[in-house]
Amino acid sequence: MKPLNQWRRPMAKTEMIRARVELETKQAAEDIFRTLGISASEAITMFYRQVALHHGIPFEVKIPNTETIEALNQARKGEALTTWNSVDELMKSVE
Numbered sequence: 001m002k003p004l005n006q007w008r009r010p011m012a013k014t015e016m017i018r019a020r021v022e023l024e025t026k027q028a029a030e031d032i033f034r035t036l037g038i039s040a041s042e043a044i045t046m047f048y049r050q051v052a053l054h055h056g057i058p059f060e061v062k063i064p065n066t067e068t069i070e071a072l073n074q075a076r077k078g079e080a081l082t083t084w085n086s087v088d089e090l091m092k093s094v095e
Contacts, residue, residue, distance in 0.1 A: 017044060 033043050050058035064072070074080040084090040 013045075 029043070030040055033040055036043075038046075047058070071080075082093075084093065
């Protein structure tokens, strides 16, 4: 039996995409792509195909509610942060 990719006819790739991303984001993503054995170009193509297939972004995108926005703003300012001395202490606080 032939591998699946031998059954499909390769399409000519004629379009170029340029995007600016943060260096850390790019490096983290490319590390994952290397682990998966795919190139950034292949990953972007996969994303575009999923967008076309789903007629939208292939994952949930939400605007955070007011409470979440406030918590994020406080965390960025270093306000209202809680620390624990042990994992057990942390686990007890969420029970």
